[in-house]
Amino acid sequence: MSWWxxxxxxxxxxxxxxxVMVAFSVAVSVMILLGVQQLRQDARHSFTQALSGVDLxxxxxxxxxxxxxxxxxxxxxPSRNMSHEAYAAVRALPQVRWALPxxxxxxxxxxxxxxxxxxxxxxxxxxxxxxxxxxxxxFADPSQDPxxxxxxxxxxxxxxxxxxxxxxxxxxxxGRADGLAPEHADQPFTVVGxxxxxxxxxxxxxIISLQGFEALHQGMGMPGLPMLGGASAAGAAxxxxxxxxxxVPRELTAVWVGLHxxxxxxxxxxxxxxxxxxxxxxxxxxxxLDDLWQVVKLAENALxxxxxxxxxxxxxxxxxxxxxxxxxxxxxxxxxxALGATPAGVWGLVWxxxxxxxxxxxxxxxxxxxxxxxxxxxxxxxxxxIALQWGWPSAPTWWSLAxxxxxxxxxxxVPxxxxxxxxxxxxxxxxxx
Amino acid sequence: MWxxxxxxxxxxxxxxxxxLHVAQVQLAQARHLFIxxxxxxxxxxxxxxxxxxxxxxxxxxxxxxxxxxxxxxxxRDHWRGEHLGVxxxxxxxxxxxxxxxxxxxxxxxxxxxxxxxxxxxxxPAAQAQHVLSALGLDAALWHQPVHTLSVGQQQRVAxxxxxxxxxxxxxADEPTSALDEGHKDDFIRLLIGQxxxxxxxxxxxxxxxxxxxxxxxxxxxxxxxxx
Numbered sequence: 111m112s113w114w115x116x117x118x119x120x121x122x123x124x125x126x127x128x129x130v131m132v133a134f135s136v137a138v139s140v141m142i143l144l145g146v147q148q149l150r151q152d153a154r155h156s157f158t159q160a161l162s163g164v165d166l167x168x169x170x171x172x173x174x175x176x177x178x179x180x181x182x183x184x185x186x187x188p189s190r191n192m193s194h195e196a197y198a199a200v201r202a203l204p205q206v207r208w209a210l211p212x213x214x215x216x217x218x219x220x221x222x223x224x225x226x227x228x229x230x231x232x233x234x235x236x237x238x239x240x241x242x243x244x245x246x247x248x249f250a251d252p253s254q255d256p257x258x259x260x261x262x263x264x265x266x267x268x269x270x271x272x273x274x275x276x277x278x279x280x281x282x283x284x285g286r287a288d289g290l291a292p293e294h295a296d297q298p299f300t301v302v303g304x305x306x307x308x309x310x311x312x313x314x315x316x317i318i319s320l321q322g323f324e325a326l327h328q329g330m331g332m333p334g335l336p337m338l339g340g341a342s343a344a345g346a347a348x349x350x351x352x353x354x355x356x357x358v359p360r361e362l363t364a365v366w367v368g369l370h371x372x373x374x375x376x377x378x379x380x381x382x383x384x385x386x387x388x389x390x391x392x393x394x395x396x397x398x399l400d401d402l403w404q405v406v407k408l409a410e411n412a413l414x415x416x417x418x419x420x421x422x423x424x425x426x427x428x429x430x431x432x433x434x435x436x437x438x439x440x441x442x443x444x445x446x447x448a449l450g451a452t453p454a455g456v457w458g459l460v461w462x463x464x465x466x467x468x469x470x471x472x473x474x475x476x477x478x479x480x481x482x483x484x485x486x487x488x489x490x491x492x493x494x495x496i497a498l499q500w501g502w503p504s505a506p507t508w509w510s511l512a513x514x515x516x517x518x519x520x521x522x523x524v525p526x527x528x529x530x531x532x533x534x535x536x537x538x539x540x541x542x543x
Numbered sequence: 544m545w546x547x548x549x550x551x552x553x554x555x556x557x558x559x560x561x562x563l564h565v566a567q568v569q570l571a572q573a574r575h576l577f578i579x580x581x582x583x584x585x586x587x588x589x590x591x592x593x594x595x596x597x598x599x600x601x602x603x604x605x606x607x608x609x610x611x612x613x614x615x616x617x618x619r620d621h622w623r624g625e626h627l628g629v630x631x632x633x634x635x636x637x638x639x640x641x642x643x644x645x646x647x648x649x650x651x652x653x654x655x656x657x658x659x660x661x662x663x664x665x666x667p668a669a670q671a672q673h674v675l676s677a678l679g680l681d682a683a684l685w686h687q688p689v690h691t692l693s694v695g696q697q698q699r700v701a702x703x704x705x706x707x708x709x710x711x712x713x714x715a716d717e718p719t720s721a722l723d724e725g726h727k728d729d730f731i732r733l734l735i736g737q738x739x740x741x742x743x744x745x746x747x748x749x750x751x752x753x754x755x756x757x758x759x760x761x762x763x764x765x766x767x768x769x770x
Contacts, residue, residue, distance in 0.1 A: 113648075113651040113652050114652065116651075117637075117648075120639050120640065121637075121639055123639070124638070124639030441634040442637060442638070444631070444634075445631075445634075445635065445636070445637055447596065447620070448594070448623070448629035448631070449624055449629075449648055449649060449652055450620055450621060450623050450624015450625065450649075450652060450653060451620065451624075452616070452617050452620040452621075453616075453620075454617070455620075537591050537596040537597060538590070538591055538594060538596050538629060538631065538716070539587055539591070539631075539716075540634070
């Protein structure tokens with residue numbers, strides 16, 4: 111019997127140009143499906159891991175997703191702030207290992223300005239990795255070195271987009287609107303460090319100290335502090351420690367909290383939410399993001415459905431190409447019948463060929479998908495903040511591969527049935543074309 | 544042993560008023576039968592019945608001692624592969640195989656034919672060499688792609704393939720109609736000569752009654768009528 115398969119292989123090989131083309135069309139469609147599926151999984155994973163070191167996000171009581179969105183992703187704006195005393199109380203709780211104050215609201219040419227402390231650069235983690243420096247250093251702690259007030263650190267994307275380097279001066283804008291808002295023109299900040307790309311929203315931030323942030327606001331319209339960081343590049347006057355005492359921040363946007371033990375997350379949350387200093391809310395980032403993810407699920411599923419349909423259309427193109435090819439193969443099929451092939455055997459030959467082309471396309475699609483993901487991994491990480499997960503395909507991917515093979519074996523039935531019918535009609539006498 | 548025993552064999556295609564009717568034909572093994580008649584008289588249908596491709600509707604159709612009416616389509620297909628050589632009018636060869644691979648096909652696909660070739664010639668390849676040479680196909684052609692051969696050469700390759708593995712019956716449907724006048728007699732002489740040497744019967748249909756002289760028996764089909 112083995113020579114029948116040999117014959118099938120030689121027949122397919124003789125028509126390899128068309129079959130290779132159609133296998134490629136299957137490969138591209140499979141690549142799209144697998145790509146959509148992987149991006150969906152990894153986007154979700156990356157999104158939940160964007161703040162991987164933070165156990166709790168603390169902010170004024172309100173909507174958990176809102177707090178999550180503006181404090182972690184700088185989407186939307188806070189309706190109100192929390193008090194600085196409450197931050198001090200949170201930091202003093204026994205479960206809390208560290209607490210990072212977060213101050214938002216200003217922008218530099220559209221890039222959100224993030225006010226925090228030097229600890230941010232140590233504590234912040236995204237996708238389980240800490241921040242890396244591309245150049246320079248963190249701003250100095252203004253409570254020890256007043257020069258730190260007007261020092262700024264840039265996220266990778268900000269530095270790249272605006273062509274900024276160490277020593278450049280920035281003029282920060284009050285509020286969010288670009289260009290329309292009054293500029294803090296008298297208080298230029300100096301770039302002292304640039305972060306390496308991390309894929310997190312911090313790539314799009316200008317990071318300054320809390321005191322710097324506060325000085326921006328107090329300096330504006332407050333004649334008492336005009337000399338705070340002179341405008342002239344040559345002799346920028348640094349404020350004295352005494353002057354800095356006047357710029358202690360009173361309000362914060364949020365606080366990121368790391369705990370001694372993750373198991374304490376619920377007890378810490380209830381302690382924070384019962385603090386007398388302010389009416390606070392503590393959010394588990396993972397839980398809040400899961401809630402958010404439910405919202406985008408619809409779009410996500412629509413994308414997946416499109417991917418599936420593209421894959422099915424690839425299979426149908428195999429069926430179509432083989433159907434068209436059968437017209438030219440009628441003589442060949444009649445010879446095979448004369449040599450003793452059954453119509454069922456002819457069915458099997460055509461079915462196996464169609465399935466084989468699809469399977470080759472599917473395997474090729476997997477390879478193309480891996481190659482494409484490998485080529486795009488840096489871009490995805492820096493532009494979209496999606497960290498790809500490598501390794502064996504996940505369970506859903508195996509399922510979709512199994513589904514593709516099942517779809518292929520169904521699609522292969524179409525030309526196989528046609529061949530079966532033709533071999534019955536033609537018998538030993540194909541129409542002489 | 545009879546190669547063919549047909550009696551009162553009838554066949555009618557759907558939506559066609561006229562049918563095939565063969566009253567009585569008997570052909571002894573190693574004898575050759577010529578069937579002639581105008582186009583549309585059912586010659587091709589008769590060969591399809593004999594080859595077991597078309598099921599028997601009515602009457603007796605015994606080929607090589609087998610009552611085809613009692614066999615399943617699948618059994619008939621397998622039986623055809625083991626015991627019959629078939630030659631068409633044209634397009635006999637598989638275009639993606641060379642001459643040699645085309646000729647070797649029956650012995651590669653069916654073990655019984657490979658064994659028969661081995662019994663008589665020592666190996667299927669030995670038979671292929673013999674038959675190709677006997678049919679006047681030069682060894683230089685054996686590994687050529689089939690499309691480089693002339694129509695006459697292609698028909699002789701088809702005849703060589705039909706002879707492989709010593710099938711007791713060779714069925715030929717207008718095998719000479721694509722050939723030049725001068726080559727028709729040569730082809731039939733070669734085919735019958737080789738079949739005779741193997742003890743096989745040849746059943747051939749053609750509208751060209753001149754060719755009947757090469758055969759032991761001759762029958763005429765009339766349109767919609769009887770033998």
